[in-house]
């Protein structure tokens with residue numbers, strides 16, 4: 098199938114209205130439904146799944162500190178329309194095919210509202226997974242303003258549910274940010290990038306198995322990653338956006354399963370991207386860039402100034418990132434090498450927006466504050482069918498918990514990538530800071546298990562020096578993260594955000610535990626006689 102690029106206008110996802118506004122919380126209801134969506138003017142409609150019959154889902158906009166309750170309701174059919182591999186943990190033949198659970202990516206929430214992969218439920222909550230606790234999720238939004246995103250996280254089928262369409266944006270705002278006078282209103286535009294493939298009849302194509310499957314392979318069988326032939330933005334293949342000669346703020350999310358994008362503008366002055374924010378909110382100061390690489394699940398907050406662009410000029414966001422990143426197939430310049438087009442038109446009004454030189458203070462964690470250093474290796478092995486299986490520290494999702502940080506403790510995690518691909522590693526509950534990336538001898542690490550550094554630590558790029566919840570863990574480097582675990586105790590997960598890796602089996606639970614009593618670390622507290630859950634401080 099070939100499609101003419103840049104003939105559909107960019108759709109802007111609608112902002113969802115709450116069902117009820119109470120004094121102390123705002124209540125939303127969101128239903129997941131099957132429906133038909135047109136990805137491109139030259140295509141028939143395509144069966145998809147979406148929140149509120151929209152693809153991507155409606156944007157939820159909240160204020161910092163506004164308590165939001167959402168009832169995420171599964172109104173989907175009983176049968177999945179994409180190929181389920183029943184050999185994966187949690188997706189066996191005896192399980193309901195269509196299970197969903199919503200995770201708000203980047204949010205600081207209690208574990209029972211985090212969307213644990215085994216807290217899934219079926220249509221009408223008729224059947225629930227072993228970790229299901231509640232129908233209504235609570236989001237306190239006690240965190241810095243930023244763009245989060247909600248998406249499905251059901252164990253063993255996350256890649257299929259997100260590919261089917263279960264994803265949307267969630268923006269936290271506050272007064273301080275409004276006072277910065279950044280481009281706003283119709284000049285602040287979300288760009289949710291997803292790649293997709295289609296069958297001739299317009300239906301979504303997701304591979305049943307690998308190319309050249311061996312006879313003993315299960316059918317369907319998960320593959321090490323799925324990248325589509327067409328790039329969609331806000332649900333349209335290669336859309337265009339008319340932009341006035343002024344500044345725009347773009348909230349960019351890579352919601353693709355596997356594909357990274359290295360974005361450039363094809364005709365523009367130098368350093369056209371002015372990045373002002375990352376996953377966890379605004380950077381300290383704007384960073385001027387020629388290109389930006391965005392991994393699955395990362396968000397970038399960027400300003401592009403079209404003021405000096407000629408009227409009627411066309412500017413294309415291009416992509417030259419290989420898949421798998423960054424050693425696989427380069428994109429085709431005519432198809433996957435393009436993302437969308439801007440068409441410049443005359444301004445309708447003066448542009449009062451500014452690019453502040455200073456955006457806000459980011460308090461840096463100090464290494465000496467950390468109470469613990471943990472090593473996480475990114476491993477690839479073969480399963481009993483000879484398929485690639487990705488692991489974290491050689492453990493899978495169901496193995497016992499090995500990371501149990503104490504509430505409010507600061508830890509350093511060293512992500513050791515001895516492989517060849519970049520993996521976007523995401524940790525739930527918290528936002529972290531990147532300390533550095535240190536080159537090491539991967540061959541000697543694989544042989545001996547000993548880390549031998551081969552060069553000086555490389556500081557994170559200027560646009561990585563803010564708050565992050567997903568980090569590009571580069572091969573041949575130890576990526577060091579620092580974070581404080583809180584404000585909740587309980588069980589969460591961390592995982593690779595390449596969804597085919599996450600499903601098999603690059604996802605691990607961790608548990609934030611209450612602090613032990615400071616008086617008697619191993620016995621009962623003399624003051625409150627509690628042992629583990631001592632709160633006498």
Ligand SMILES: [Cu+2]
Nearest residue numbers: 520593595598
């Ligand atoms: Cu991965």
